[in-house]
Amino acid sequence: MNDLPAALLLVTVLFDIGAWLSKRESLKAAALWTLWAGVIGGWIAVIAGLQAEDAIEHGEAIHELMETHETLALTTMGIFTVVLGWKLFRRARLTPPEEAGLRVLSVAGLVTVVWTGVIGGKMVFEHAAGVPTRMMKAEIENRAAGHRRRSTSMHTQTRRISIDAQSAECGMRSAE
Secondary structure, three states: OOHHHHHHHHHHHHHHHHHHHHOOHHHHHHHHHHHHHHHHHHHHHHHHHHHHHHHOOOOHHHHHHHHHHHHHHHHHHHHHHHHHHHHHHOOOOOOHHHHHHHHHHHHHHHHHHHHHHHHHHHHHHHOOOOOOHHHHHHHHHHHHHOOOOOOHHHHHHHHHHHHHHHHHHHHHHHHO
């Protein structure tokens, strides 16, 4: 749910820059449609994030990251909502300085999208945000117990033998 709006907003900026460079109206239209979808989806993601903030177990480190993530998400959505609102208000009759200003604002929004994603990634991958404490404890114990990894070639050979045995068995059945 969170990745799609970010991807749409990225593509919006790329379409907009492409339309500006190539003067293609089709890219300008694509930019507007993806902006619509990105803004709607982005606000849904923000609402989901606000609900998750109260629902997941977390300590102070995650809480600080959550606050930064929330601020960045709201800033990002504010930027892209203003861009969309202005484009709709002007009904696509933008002056060249307005288009340039909105393009710069969109690029700034893109920077905040990336920054928001980096902070979100830190919460999940470095601090296990959203993982219940009991599950983290079980995973820590599991990792402490160790894991014996088979070598890739041994794993491949074992798999080939298994597949060959299955093929031979199937061949014997069809011969009967």
